[in-house]
Amino acid sequence: MDSAAPSQSAATAAVAAGDLDHLLRPLHWAAVLRHPRRAAGSPLCFRLCSIAMASFAFSSTCSEVTVLFRDGTADLDVFTLTLSVADTNTIWLFRMAHIVMCERAYHRLTGQVGHDFSEFMTWDDIPVLRSQCRLVRRFTLTYIWFGIGACACYLVSPASAEGLPFIMVLPYDVTQPLSFAATWLFCTITCLHVVVMTMVLDSLNVSLISQLRVQLILLNKKIVSLAKEMSAKAVNSSETSVSPDLHYRLDKCVRHHQAIIKNADLLERSLGAMLLAQSLAIGAAICFQMFQIATSANGLQQTGKFGCYLFAMLAELFVYCYFGDDLITESENVALAAYDAVTSLQECPLSIKRSLLLLMHRAQRPLRITAGGFFPLSRESFVSVVNVSYSFFAILRNFKDEEE
Template identity: 70%
Template sequence: MAPPHSAAAAAESASDLNYLLRALHWTAILRHPHSAARSPLLFRLCTITVVSIIVSFISSEIAVLWREGIADLDVFILMISIADTGFIWLFRIAHTAVCERHFHKLALQVGHDFAEFVTWDDVPVLRAQGRLVRRFLLMYIWFGITACTYYLFSPVSAEGLPFILALPFDASQPIGYAIAWLYCFIVTMHAVVMTMVLDSFNVSIIAQLRMQIMLLNRKIVSLARDMSEKLEYCSEASAYSDLRSRLEKCVLHHQAIIKNADLLEKCLGTMLLGQSISIGAAACFQMFQIATSADGLQQIGKFGCYLSTMLSELFVNCWFGDDLITESENLSLAAYDAVTSLQGCPLSIKRSLLLLMHRAQRPLCITAGGFFPLSRESFVAVLNVSYSFYAILRNFKNEEL
């Protein structure tokens, strides 16, 4: 562990993710890394309890589907959309539990994997960037809480509940209604808001990798400038020795970033593919609901909240994924500039720079199961596919009429 007053400790503090890790821990999604050494029995029991509640909710939606059939296309699509959101949340909880050890490692990557590369000059940059990311993600989470609150207070069932449910008791009575509404509240807040918190945790790790690439860019750019200054008051041998040492550290830093990016891809790839498919389907269904069955501003707002929440989940992943790709491409340009500025250096130094530049030409990215990289173009592509299926559903309903 880094000394408490070292640059590495300051960088770790600037990149702290405790505000997300605590929320994930207390909602039984991901244990806090500092609690990982303790017995996981109680945490797993809490996770099983949460999963049981969500499974019961999905079972209730399936029961409504079985009872109503496809006679009412609007109700059928609404039930399919809600069940789809519940299923993908169960999948994400299971996937997070399987990859828990890797997530713990990535959550502590700044203090562990990048500690030896951090200098005091890097700390202000990490603090400024960390504040921006944290503010953005807190706004994102509060948006989810606001949207869920609006959705919960917009009735859709005959009993005035926010969902159509098959319940073993009479929800039209005051006590039954209160229990059913609380049940809907717990499921909605856990499945939607905690999805957004888990997304925030994932994109925070992506943002940390982007910041490390940004710092590496600065160090590579400064090589040529500092080299010319050293040659003025140091011997050539001493200057080249210092340059070789700094370049070696840059290469090791780059390798550490690549290793962590590969680990993150391994953790998130399958999860993001399932989430992208689920969000694409939910967006299609909600556009259909808004266009064909929304009756008044209240229902338009209800379905609009659902649609905007689902799209924001995909957007935040694609936004930060695109930033990682862009910063990785900048690294290749920085290495190229350094190579052209250090023409008089020994061949071994130029060879190392060329190898770094060659590897940097393959930008780091997080993909959805290897099918497509998370980028702003991917976000638009998913929207286009969702709109195409919405148009098919709309034409199908028009033909029925």
């Protein structure tokens, strides 16, 4: 009874440290993802709000596509700028549909610290968990505020002759003050919902990746600690006195690792298709915005407009690659820790060594988040996508130079 109470308190502290309510609330109120605590209620009102918000992005996309068909490639600058906006809106519509399909998985993953990892938490783990979660929270909030700033910069920089931030085809005269105000408000709502909610959702996804990374850090520490303590005991103790405690702690490490693998697989299945589509869309947008900056930016205002768009796209890709690379690294560290434990526990029973070898063998296949199974999200992948985008940018620029 006395040992259960501290364990329960540590589990509660772990859940509080890994809480993602600061990201789930805005996603819920923006009709993107239902809050897990409100998922039991009727989803009808929420779905109607989601459809209403999606209709804004869909209407904007239809307007941009109409511009593309009307003007074609006669003006390559207008074509690439309009295609970038249509590309961003389309991928957001795809992401909203994907979230609806994976909502249960998201609800499971947002509570993974309490559902799957709380039994393995001790008071020694809480300081590490709190510090890591605090760092991720600061990073994601900075990332979201960057998205808000990029939207503000983009909205105040006109791209059309009417002074609107986007080039659009509209069924009414936008030069009238009331019509202009209503259209600018429509552009603002669409831009903020698409860009800012994209970054909030990105923040939620990388926070889930980070939670798995932190669990791997804690598991790594436990394996190292187990090896040190048990090797010291084995020197002065008989095999039978060492084995029960060692078996119990090793069994906990193995179950902890299996829980991490299970949640990593669920996260991979939930994000894979979306990340593939997003990576392709971001690669295209990066190419188009580099083209705009190199050929069409006249003055500081336009350069800032296109630059904000470019850096927002780069940031969206980078956050996944950064946290995905850390997940791979920590997963590999578990294999190294298990190898060191096997070599240091020479006096332990063969069954203990066999369990550690199995754990090490599984950990040698590092956990990773991929873009639909095509490539893992890592720093090397980020560089590769940027290089491909730059190659297509060079082709577009040469094509424009030949036309001139």
